[in-house]
Amino acid sequence: MNDSAEKPPLGGGGSILDKIVLRKKEEVAAAKALVSVQDLENSVHFNRTPYSFKEFLLAEDRTGIIAEFKRRSPSKGLINGIADAAEVTQAYNAAGASALSVLTDVDFFGGKTDDILAARAANNIPILRKDFMIDEYQILEAKAWGADIILLIASILTPQQINDFGKFAKNLGLNVLLEVHNLEELERSICPNLDAIGVNNRNLGNFTVDIQTSFDLVNKIPNEFLKISESAISNPQTIRELKTAGFNGFLIGENFMKTDNPGVAIKEFVGQI
Numbered sequence: 001m002n003d004s005a006e007k008p009p010l011g012g013g014g015s016i017l018d019k020i021v022l023r024k025k026e027e028v029a030a031a032k033a034l035v036s037v038q039d040l041e042n043s044v045h046f047n048r049t050p051y052s053f054k055e056f057l058l059a060e061d062r063t064g065i066i067a068e069f070k071r072r073s074p075s076k077g078l079i080n081g082i083a084d085a086a087e088v089t090q091a092y093n094a095a096g097a098s099a100l101s102v103l104t105d106v107d108f109f110g111g112k113t114d115d116i117l118a119a120r121a122a123n124n125i126p127i128l129r130k131d132f133m134i135d136e137y138q139i140l141e142a143k144a145w146g147a148d149i150i151l152l153i154a155s156i157l158t159p160q161q162i163n164d165f166g167k168f169a170k171n172l173g174l175n176v177l178l179e180v181h182n183l184e185e186l187e188r189s190i191c192p193n194l195d196a197i198g199v200n201n202r203n204l205g206n207f208t209v210d211i212q213t214s215f216d217l218v219n220k221i222p223n224e225f226l227k228i229s230e231s232a233i234s235n236p237q238t239i240r241e242l243k244t245a246g247f248n249g250f251l252i253g254e255n256f257m258k259t260d261n262p263g264v265a266i267k268e269f270v271g272q273i
Helices: 016-034 037-041 053-057 085-094 113-122 136-144 159-171 183-189 212-220 236-245 262-271
Strands: 065-069 099-103 127-130 149-153 175-180 196-200 226-230 249-252
Touching (some): 053 196, 053 226, 065 085, 065 262, 085 262, 099 113, 113 127, 127 136, 136 149, 159 183, 196 249
Parallel strands (some): 065 099, 065 249, 127 149, 149 175, 175 196, 196 226, 226 249
């Protein structure tokens, strides 16, 4: 890990997101120099058939929760430095999570490739590679690491990139989750090569959260896509309200990860839904 992870990511000009994307370009270039596309295609997971996001999200015996494994964040700093990816994600799975989200961004979220590989080895439900995708190479990485779902963030991609990356991922058998923050992003980013649309209740410009964003956008998302609400969900009652409003999935990370035992935290939470 380079030393930028130890510095507060806020100083200087530009938003946190701008900084993340700049750093991501360097990361991708470095990764390409280390691991060839051929190496990725030869990896053990590359030829496995990804799980269906829709099937697990809508399964009667699952909760619709996409439970996230996250060590740190730019807004909160260190969230949980000691959690074990295999142990925590297994507990999430056992508690009825429909899918797992695993951060792989190193500098800003403390993620690592080993976390997603450990989660894959320990679980038989869909895994989202949670990262800032700006290059097809990262989609090949996701497939090689055993992910089933990739995330495309509308605020850092053009509509053309979203369409092209979505198509590229679908051709690999991956599920595609588009993340939007407002109506403008939603309307310009909708394309056929998506499985799900997530409303991030966190403003990535300043990291404030407002659950109302989800309620405002739910009916603007075409019904052919799975509807996901992301961030700012810390109360089981909120999930009931989001379900009533029309959401199928609920991405929750910090609420579980900030506790001493994320597995116990999700079990108690699910018991109250």
